[in-house]
Amino acid sequence: MRRDPLEFLTAELAQLNERGLLRPLRVLEAEQTARALFDGRSVVNLSSNNYLGLTTHPRLRAQALDALAKYGVGSGSVRTIAGTMAIHLELEQRLAAFKKTDACVVFQSGFTANAGTVSALLSRDDLIVSDALNHASIIDGARLSRAAIKVFPHRDVGAARAILDARPRGQRTLIISDGVFSMDGDLGALPALCELAEEFSCIMMVDDAHASGVFGAQGRGTVDHFGLHGRVDVQVGTLSKAIGVLGGYVAGSRALIEFLHQRARPFLFSTSHPPAVAAACLAALDVLESEPGLIAQLWENAAFFKQGLRSLGFDTGQSESPITPVIVGDGALAMRFSDRLFQAGVFAQGIGYPTVPEGKARVRTIVTATHTREDLEFALQQFASVGRELGIT
Numbered sequence: 428m429r430r431d432p433l434e435f436l437t438a439e440l441a442q443l444n445e446r447g448l449l450r451p452l453r454v455l456e457a458e459q460t461a462r463a464l465f466d467g468r469s470v471v472n473l474s475s476n477n478y479l480g481l482t483t484h485p486r487l488r489a490q491a492l493d494a495l496a497k498y499g500v501g502s503g504s505v506r507t508i509a510g511t512m513a514i515h516l517e518l519e520q521r522l523a524a525f526k527k528t529d530a531c532v533v534f535q536s537g538f539t540a541n542a543g544t545v546s547a548l549l550s551r552d553d554l555i556v557s558d559a560l561n562h563a564s565i566i567d568g569a570r571l572s573r574a575a576i577k578v579f580p581h582r583d584v585g586a587a588r589a590i591l592d593a594r595p596r597g598q599r600t601l602i603i604s605d606g607v608f609s610m611d612g613d614l615g616a617l618p619a620l621c622e623l624a625e626e627f628s629c630i631m632m633v634d635d636a637h638a639s640g641v642f643g644a645q646g647r648g649t650v651d652h653f654g655l656h657g658r659v660d661v662q663v664g665t666l667s668k669a670i671g672v673l674g675g676y677v678a679g680s681r682a683l684i685e686f687l688h689q690r691a692r693p694f695l696f697s698t699s700h701p702p703a704v705a706a707a708c709l710a711a712l713d714v715l716e717s718e719p720g721l722i723a724q725l726w727e728n729a730a731f732f733k734q735g736l737r738s739l740g741f742d743t744g745q746s747e748s749p750i751t752p753v754i755v756g757d758g759a760l761a762m763r764f765s766d767r768l769f770q771a772g773v774f775a776q777g778i779g780y781p782t783v784p785e786g787k788a789r790v791r792t793i794v795t796a797t798h799t800r801e802d803l804e805f806a807l808q809q810f811a812s813v814g815r816e817l818g819i820t
């Protein structure tokens with residue numbers, strides 16, 4: 428009989444388990460809300476990207492249900508064959524206006540937007556200059572492109588300049604950074620990188636997955652926050668986080684979007700969104716315009732919670748956003764911290780290598796607009812007592 432060729436996986440899993448790094452999947456048994464039911468326990472939820480609480484917003488639900496009734500549950504095809512629906516185009520027009528660009532294309536996820544775009548724009552003879560902490564989807568897209576990849580230390584614009592100085596003259600080059608870094612909550616060095624892109628004639632691309640709906644006027648993102656409209660050639664956003672639904676998009680010039688229609692592989696080879704997804708995203712854009720109080724509340728909650736963690740003596744890194752890491756260093760300790768918090772009624776995911784560098788393991792928290800003051804005070808009390816128990820503070 429053939430030996431199981433996947434036997435090595437069991438050994439690898441056992442090894443992760445021994446090192447305390449095996450992550451169980453927490454199961455959400457009801458809605459994705461600020462206090463939620465995971466694994467049968469009601470916990471203050473500091474682990475979702477549902478920044479504005481839109482996953483359960485009545486307007487999004489109603490518009491999604493309406494589209495479901497009108498158009499059915501699926502789109503039935505990839506965009507380039509029969510799967511482009513009028514509602515997809517309506518969403519793209521709204522997103523282009525939201526991002527103040529000429530055009531926009533929606534992908535199935537933020538991941539496919541990044542990976543599909545980077546791999547379509549660059550090829551073998553080109554260069555990608557990328558921040559060390561950029562998202563995995565950018566790294567995968569860069570690898571798929573076959574371009575040379577040069578990584579500069581996190582936010583180190585001097586090092587990015589040195590890479591550009593050393594490249595062959597005229598080499599097509601992409602400079603790429605996250606707007607908000609998802610594990611640290613700090614911001615990309617965007618104004619300085621835009622200057623480099625202009626000086627060295629590079630393509631400038633920003634992944635604003637965690638900034639769209641959070642930073643800038645009405646949540647337009649870090650490009651708006653830094654006043655960089657017209658200076659970022661390729662803006663990626665996601666519909667899966669603050670927008671509360673699912674998907675990713677690229678906003679930019681008409682030529683960029685038309686090119687992606689022809690060459691971005693997830694657009695060509697993977698089925699488009701169900702119409703209810705597009706309808707819910709359209710409703711979310713309405714909510715961003717009509718309920719500015721949500722973003723204000725998000726920032727008020729984030730400031731309160733961040734300050735609370737800092738005054739308890741935790742190392743919260745350089746966060747400038749509602750994402751606040753509590754850095755503990757050791758991977759097994761981060762997982763134990765997260766598990767003990769969960770038992771105490773707070774869900775804050777432990778994150779270790781390879782998602783963050785070795786020695787930088789952490790518990791990551793994300794505050795939303797819908798957390799009450801009581802939720803946040805309760806969470807801070809649990810951080811204080813579990814932190815003391817584990818000798819972290």
Ligand SMILES: Cc1ncc(COP(=O)(O)O)c(C=O)c1O
Nearest residue numbers: 536537538562609636665667674
């Ligand atoms: C910085 C960044 N870019 C892109 C993505 C991918 O977005 P999505 O979840 O919509 O695929 C994420 C999500 O984890 C992210 O954190």
